[in-house]
Amino acid sequence: MTEFLKDLWYFAATSAELKRGGMFRREILGEPVLMGRGADGRAFALRDICPHRAVPLSAGRQVETDGRVTVECPYHGWRFSGDGVCRLIPSLVEGQPYEADRIRVRSFPVHEAHGIVLIYFSADARFSGAPPPAPDFGLTFDTPGFVVDRVFEANIDNAVVGLMDPAHVPFVHSQWWWRPPSAGRKLKEKRFEPREKGWAMPRHPPPSNSLAYRWVFGPDVTTEIVFMLPGFRWEVVESGAKRFFTLTCLTPETAERTRITQVTYWSGAPWLALLKPVLIPAAREFLDQDGRMVDLQNTGLKYQPSMLWIDDIDVQAKWYLKLKREWAASRAEGRAFVNPLEPAVLKWMS
Ligand code: FES
Numbered sequence: 001m002t003e004f005l006k007d008l009w010y011f012a013a014t015s016a017e018l019k020r021g022g023m024f025r026r027e028i029l030g031e032p033v034l035m036g037r038g039a040d041g042r043a044f045a046l047r048d049i050c051p052h053r054a055v056p057l058s059a060g061r062q063v064e065t066d067g068r069v070t071v072e073c074p075y076h077g078w079r080f081s082g083d084g085v086c087r088l089i090p091s092l093v094e095g096q097p098y099e100a101d102r103i104r105v106r107s108f109p110v111h112e113a114h115g116i117v118l119i120y121f122s123a124d125a126r127f128s129g130a131p132p133p134a135p136d137f138g139l140t141f142d143t144p145g146f147v148v149d150r151v152f153e154a155n156i157d158n159a160v161v162g163l164m165d166p167a168h169v170p171f172v173h174s175q176w177w178w179r180p181p182s183a184g185r186k187l188k189e190k191r192f193e194p195r196e197k198g199w200a201m202p203r204h205p206p207p208s209n210s211l212a213y214r215w216v217f218g219p220d221v222t223t224e225i226v227f228m229l230p231g232f233r234w235e236v237v238e239s240g241a242k243r244f245f246t247l248t249c250l251t252p253e254t255a256e257r258t259r260i261t262q263v264t265y266w267s268g269a270p271w272l273a274l275l276k277p278v279l280i281p282a283a284r285e286f287l288d289q290d291g292r293m294v295d296l297q298n299t300g301l302k303y304q305p306s307m308l309w310i311d312d313i314d315v316q317a318k319w320y321l322k323l324k325r326e327w328a329a330s331r332a333e334g335r336a337f338v339n340p341l342e343p344a345v346l347k348w349m350s
């Protein structure tokens with residue numbers, strides 16, 4: 001079974017999904033999580049199990065208690081604030097020895113910026129200190145241009161590995177507008193370098209057989225691709241003042257299911273907004289193509305869980321597992337994470 005990495009920030013929701021005064025249930029790392037936004041506009045995340053008799057708090061409603069935003073459990077009305085503290089037990093009478101505020105439901109630190117909401121998943125379920133800073137993806141945008149997501153029937157490892165696999169592109173994503181079969185396969189020789197909790201393919205001109213980049217951004221376009229644990233990959237396409245940014249976030253829901261959310265931003269190209277009716281279905285189709293391949297892969301993995309990874313196309317997959325092991329080891333040994341990767345040049349035909 002895939003081990004979930006803890007003491008890390010995970011993508012949980014988009015800002016747009018969290019309506020003021022609203023809340024919903026999402027499964028993250030095998031835990032039910034209530035994602036909510038108070039009437040005060042602040043996002044919060046609670047373990048979605050009432051400590052009293054286990055009813056999901058997300059089935060309740062938000063009410064104000066002593067000037068605070070609280071979630072009221074639908075079963076017996078216990079109320080919890082965003083920090084997880086129980087603020088009210090309505091059934092209590094004078095002389096009963098319970099102090100509501102000594103009862104807590106797990107609350108997850110939340111970081112909201114650039115239209116996305118991350119939650120911090122500590123290994124210690126009782127963690128209540130200040131979390132480490134949220135990852136810096138280098139985002140310079142207020143809100144996404146658009147977002148697409150899909151739940152893959154794959155564990156986080158297979159989802160990550162499938163995402164970064166360079167050799168599937170001409171086979172799985174060979175639509176005419178992206179890279180028609182006539183584009184052929186070309187020798188790719190790419191430089192990689194270690195980055196914070198991951199690695200990068202530093203800024204370089206995009207492959208000559210990726211047509212869409214040149215159509216949209218002109219000849220002087222460059223791209224940079226970065227991966228960071230536990231499951232963030234972003235690609236920045238730049239040309240002059242134009243900046244196009246795709247952030248892909250992978251969040252395990254369970255050991256066998258992973259949510260992929262692709263958040264796309266841009267600046268310096270206002271006309272791209274007009275292309276949304278084309279870009280959104282295109283992005284969705286990309287995710288679906290990968291999702292369908294994952295489903296096919298599952299029909300094989302059911303009989304044989306092992307795979308045969310080859311160089312250089314599966315080197316990034318190996319790096320991912322190496323980083324994962326180092327993260328887990330650094331946690332277990334109570335020391336700082338040391339990126340074990342070295343700069344490298346990888347070659348393949350695609
Ligand atoms: S189960 Fe939530 S208040 Fe009783």
Ligand SMILES: [Fe+2]
Nearest residue numbers: 162163172290
């Ligand atoms: Fe893909």
